Amino acid sequence: MNPLGNKLFGEVDTTAMPPLPLRPKSMAINGFTITTQKLPILKAEPIEKMTKDLGVAPPEMIFGDNFVEIEHEGTPWKITFNAFDALDRVDKSGESMLQVAYSKQWQRSREKTHEGIKDIVKPFDWSYSTDYTGTLGPGSRPFEATTRRIPTDLLKRPDPIMFYDDVILYEDELADNGIAMFSCKIRVMPARLLLLARFFLRLDNVLLRLRDTRVYIDFTTGEVIREYQSRECDYETVRQALACTRDDVPAAMRDPTRLSDFLPVIETRLERTVLKSNDQSESEIESIPLSGPS
Amino acid sequence: MSDLDRAIAQLRACRLIPESQVRELCYKARELLIEEGNVVCVDAPVTICGDIHGQFHDLMELFRVGGDVPDTNYLFMGDFVDRGFYSLESFLLLLCLKVRYPDRITLIRGNHESRQITTVYGFYDECIRKYGSANVWRYCCEVFDYLALGALVLGASSGLEPTGPALETTSSTMSLDDSELETEVLNSRGEVTMSTYRPKQPRTTSPLLPSLSQAQPATSSSANPTSSSMPPMRSGWAGTGATSDSSGSYSTGTGAVLCVHGGLSPLIDSVDKIRLIDRKQEVPHEGAMCDLLWSDPDEIDGWGLSPRGAGFLFGGDIVKHFNYKNDLSLIARAHQLVMEGYKEMFDGGIVTVWSAPNYCYRCGNVASILELGEDASNGGTVSRSNGDYNRSNGGAAAAAAVVRSPGRRYRVFEAAAQDTRGMPAKKPVADYFLTQHPYNTHNTPPPTASHRKPMHFCLGPSLA
Numbered sequence: 143m144n145p146l147g148n149k150l151f152g153e154v155d156t157t158a159m160p161p162l163p164l165r166p167k168s169m170a171i172n173g174f175t176i177t178t179q180k181l182p183i184l185k186a187e188p189i190e191k192m193t194k195d196l197g198v199a200p201p202e203m204i205f206g207d208n209f210v211e212i213e214h215e216g217t218p219w220k221i222t223f224n225a226f227d228a229l230d231r232v233d234k235s236g237e238s239m240l241q242v243a244y245s246k247q248w249q250r251s252r253e254k255t256h257e258g259i260k261d262i263v264k265p266f267d268w269s270y271s272t273d274y275t276g277t278l279g280p281g282s283r284p285f286e287a288t289t290r291r292i293p294t295d296l297l298k299r300p301d302p303i304m305f306y307d308d309v310i311l312y313e314d315e316l317a318d319n320g321i322a323m324f325s326c327k328i329r330v331m332p333a334r335l336l337l338l339a340r341f342f343l344r345l346d347n348v349l350l351r352l353r354d355t356r357v358y359i360d361f362t363t364g365e366v367i368r369e370y371q372s373r374e375c376d377y378e379t380v381r382q383a384l385a386c387t388r389d390d391v392p393a394a395m396r397d398p399t400r401l402s403d404f405l406p407v408i409e410t411r412l413e414r415t416v417l418k419s420n421d422q423s424e425s426e427i428e429s430i431p432l433s434g435p436s
Numbered sequence: 437m438s439d440l441d442r443a444i445a446q447l448r449a450c451r452l453i454p455e456s457q458v459r460e461l462c463y464k465a466r467e468l469l470i471e472e473g474n475v476v477c478v479d480a481p482v483t484i485c486g487d488i489h490g491q492f493h494d495l496m497e498l499f500r501v502g503g504d505v506p507d508t509n510y511l512f513m514g515d516f517v518d519r520g521f522y523s524l525e526s527f528l529l530l531l532c533l534k535v536r537y538p539d540r541i542t543l544i545r546g547n548h549e550s551r552q553i554t555t556v557y558g559f560y561d562e563c564i565r566k567y568g569s570a571n572v573w574r575y576c577c578e579v580f581d582y583l584a585l586g587a588l589v590l591g592a593s594s595g596l597e598p599t600g601p602a603l604e605t606t607s608s609t610m611s612l613d614d615s616e617l618e619t620e621v622l623n624s625r626g627e628v629t630m631s632t633y634r635p636k637q638p639r640t641t642s643p644l645l646p647s648l649s650q651a652q653p654a655t656s657s658s659a660n661p662t663s664s665s666m667p668p669m670r671s672g673w674a675g676t677g678a679t680s681d682s683s684g685s686y687s688t689g690t691g692a693v694l695c696v697h698g699g700l701s702p703l704i705d706s707v708d709k710i711r712l713i714d715r716k717q718e719v720p721h722e723g724a725m726c727d728l729l730w731s732d733p734d735e736i737d738g739w740g741l742s743p744r745g746a747g748f749l750f751g752g753d754i755v756k757h758f759n760y761k762n763d764l765s766l767i768a769r770a771h772q773l774v775m776e777g778y779k780e781m782f783d784g785g786i787v788t789v790w791s792a793p794n795y796c797y798r799c800g801n802v803a804s805i806l807e808l809g810e811d812a813s814n815g816g817t818v819s820r821s822n823g824d825y826n827r828s829n830g831g832a833a834a835a836a837a838v839v840r841s842p843g844r845r846y847r848v849f850e851a852a853a854q855d856t857r858g859m860p861a862k863k864p865v866a867d868y869f870l871t872q873h874p875y876n877t878h879n880t881p882p883p884t885a886s887h888r889k890p891m892h893f894c895l896g897p898s899l900a
Binding site: 181182183184185186189202203236239264265266268310317318346392393 | 547548553555556557561730742743747772773774775776779795796798799800801
């Protein structure tokens with residue numbers, strides 16, 4: 143037994159937190175409560191726990207405490223966007239694994255010298271691609287498939303912005319082979335809100351991928367529309383398309399909004415639900431006109 | 437005041453120097469760096485720093501916390517550029533300091549000190565933006581090719597001189613007669629937030645070291661594993677394949693500390709092999725030089741391939757074996773972001789030091805620097821027989837000094853205050869929408885997205 147014992151060790155004082163807002167930001171409007179929280183990346187211990195719970199190593203910049211939440215007061219309806227649930231939908235089997243651009247060249251050069259090292263450590267989709275569209279709270283009224291689209295015209299109106307936030311859930315530099323990022327933006331106007339949850343992947347010289355989830359809520363009718371859209375294209379095609387424009391190509395390659403124009407849509411899903419408040423009758427909700435895209 | 441001093445003063449104020457001066461500076465730096473070996477030998481005391489990534493104001497904070505050059509002897513483990521807004525100012529200042537005080541600052545190469553990486557991650561764009569041409573980028577890249585690949589810190593003390601004042605939460609900073617301060621963590625105000633002790637090395641150095649059995653190291657994950665088991669029969673000096681030891685018997689000596697940006701390579705089983713690399717080139721996509729700048733330690737056995745399809749991971753057994761074989765007590769590396777600023781792994785055999793607080797201006801992490809003290813037990817003279825120096829025969833009797841890890845003082849610091857940055861804070865929310873809102877003529881929304889691109893963040897063209 144060590145004669146000195148453990149008592150010699152000083153107490154660990156967590157080093158002072160950076161000057162960032164620690165309390166969640168919140169706003170109540172027309173029967174909805176919108177909450178966002180932005181904290182620093184996780185420390186070693188929570189990262190270890192998350193690694194164990196997820197079964198794969200989380201991204202380098204993991205904002206595990208961050209979230210965006212929209213809660214309806216009249217019903218138990220709630221939708222949350224958080225890093226853990228987003229990462230839980232990443233392929234952990236390694237079946238959809240991508241390889242960096244110079245992987246073949248690298249591996250060929252290694253075949254002779256390191257025959258012993260063949261095992262890929264913990265194969266999984268290290269691009270952290272996810273089709274996460276948010277987590278519904280228990281008892282929430284489920285979404286149903288619809289053809290009704292998000293009313294873009296209403297969102298283009300210059301209504302005052304009552305609440306805005308931009309919350310990163312995770313980000314990874316892919317060991318300097320590009321960027322993978324999941325972020326949420328939310329904008330609340332007096333009569334409606336729009337949330338964009340976006341997964342963006344740029345694997346240099348290989349591929350570009352964008353997976354957008356938009357949640358639109360109309361406060362007056364209680365209508366919620368969720369649109370999921372997946373876009374993808376190989377890197378070189380996009381680069382060449384950009385080269386024909388007058389854009390600054392390197393800058394555009396970092397800008398998902400700009401890139402979105404150049405990425406063909408792979409998949410679209412539209413879902414809808416209507417939240418009825420206590421003071422709203424069933425018939426009123428049913429009477430909301432449904433109109434498909436024209 | 438010399439031109440160089442003037443350039444230093446100007447860069448410290450975050451103002452760039454003219455292109456002609458950059459060219460001259462880079463030329464001088466190359467002349468200096470070409471004389472350095474692939475593995476630079478550095479005497480303790482030294483302060484070891486990790487990634488900077490163009491976060492100039494945080495580099496100033498680092499100097500405030502760690503002391504200025506030349507008062508403090510610095511070793512920077514690469515990744516000076518890219519990602520931050522001030523790669524040029526940061527790198528040019530470090531380079532000026534290197535040319536002005538070559539013996540007080542050591543710069544080794546990170547994976548971002550490369551043409552290919554800097555064209556993608558910001559440094560190239562910054563050079564074009566700030567100088568109007570790629571000339572300065574080219575000068576800097578030529579310097580990158582001459583940067584050393586690693587450093588070997590010699591003569592570090594096993595115990596730290598305690599610093600104060602301690603925070604009230606610190607339960608113990610007392611130094612017992614038979615124990616020494618092994619690690620200490622300080623915040624940016626110089627207050628001790630954590631300290632660990634271990635038993636002192638017994639002064640006897642008989643080959644079997646019987647006294648060790650009564651002096652197990654204090655229970656700590658970071659205690660040196662080698663002192664708890666049978667001491668290795670070692671005779672050469674740290675980091676060499678030498679078979680003799682000129683150090684004689686002393687009590688606070690430690691093995692050498694290898695500093696490298698990324699980590700180990702399966703092609704490199706000794707420090708001497710690093711010395712054989714032809715380093716004056718762009719960082720290749722494979723091979724030993726690539727591995728040293730790119731690989732990562734991981735909780736695995738042996739070597740592994742990264743799931744990305746390129747790059748190596750190495751486990752604790754690899755580190756233990758490498759350290760044992762090379763008489764190292766510690767590997768210090770950078771390359772990976774850690775929220776706490778530093779992370780020791782594998783029973784303290786390797787440490788990651790990260791020196792970019794609030795990385796990319798959004799991660800909210802703290803940063804740290806690692807101070808290694810000077811071993812004063814030999815009257816302050818560092819005895820060595822490193823590969824670059826003499827390898828005198830100290831005789832077999834002096835053979836048994838146990839490789840102890842050095843005392844490690846981490847100074848943890850936060851990002852520089854926003855108002856010292858001289859850059860605009862993030863646009864307030866309302867402003868963002870006022871200036872970004874494209875639809876001031878809301879009666880005529882664009883029918884399609886074809887030419888009038890909706891600039892609004894939430895609205896992809898598919899929605900229009």
